Amino acid sequence: MLGRRLDRRGHGLYVTGMKTCRLLCISLAVLITCGPAIAQEPVVGVTGAEADALFVSKDPHLNINKQAAYHIMKDLLEANHWELADKWITARYIQHNPNVASGLAGVVKFFTAMRKPTPIPEHLKTEIVAVVAESDYVIVVRPREYPDPRDPSKKYTTSWFDMWRFVGGKADEHWDGALINPPAPPKAN
Numbered sequence: 001m002l003g004r005r006l007d008r009r010g011h012g013l014y015v016t017g018m019k020t021c022r023l024l025c026i027s028l029a030v031l032i033t034c035g036p037a038i039a040q041e042p043v044v045g046v047t048g049a050e051a052d053a054l055f056v057s058k059d060p061h062l063n064i065n066k067q068a069a070y071h072i073m074k075d076l077l078e079a080n081h082w083e084l085a086d087k088w089i090t091a092r093y094i095q096h097n098p099n100v101a102s103g104l105a106g107v108v109k110f111f112t113a114m115r116k117p118t119p120i121p122e123h124l125k126t127e128i129v130a131v132v133a134e135s136d137y138v139i140v141v142r143p144r145e146y147p148d149p150r151d152p153s154k155k156y157t158t159s160w161f162d163m164w165r166f167v168g169g170k171a172d173e174h175w176d177g178a179l180i181n182p183p184a185p186p187k188a189n
Helices: 018-037 048-053 060-078 082-087 104-112
Strands: 003-006 012-016 091-093 128-132 137-148 152-169 170-176
Touching: 003 128, 060 082, 060 137, 060 152, 060 170, 082 091, 082 104, 091 104
Parallel strands: 091 170
Antiparallel strands: 003 012, 128 137, 137 152, 152 170
């Protein structure tokens, strides 16, 4: 039976019957035949001066924020010079990463406990896919490589992002795709 289901206001929600069956069969056939051809393309970024150029804007407001994001990436995250953090991050820094405390002190404590400072490079060494700035926000996208859970001998790439909201040229809030870190394995005696 062909029919049309209506909502309370008499608007059509979906069409039942032959059209739906035909559309479903065609969609399924396309997925089955094209599935093997749809393989993930690797996520590739740029480094050096090419990456640096992504952190520049002709708009003065966006340029200030992109430059602050650049120094957070290069000076803080890459070279671990967290003694410079107050130049680029506000004291109240709201952190949405579940592994890091909010506030400048919490972020500095987290990162300085992990690594020692290295010389600040002239250009970014971190691969960057894109830098997008709009209003008070800057999003930095970069590739991430993980072991393939289907075959541990292989790896795959995906995208990682960091997004900051800036106030007065300093990062005041941060988001990323982090999950809660698993507990450390027990120490052997």
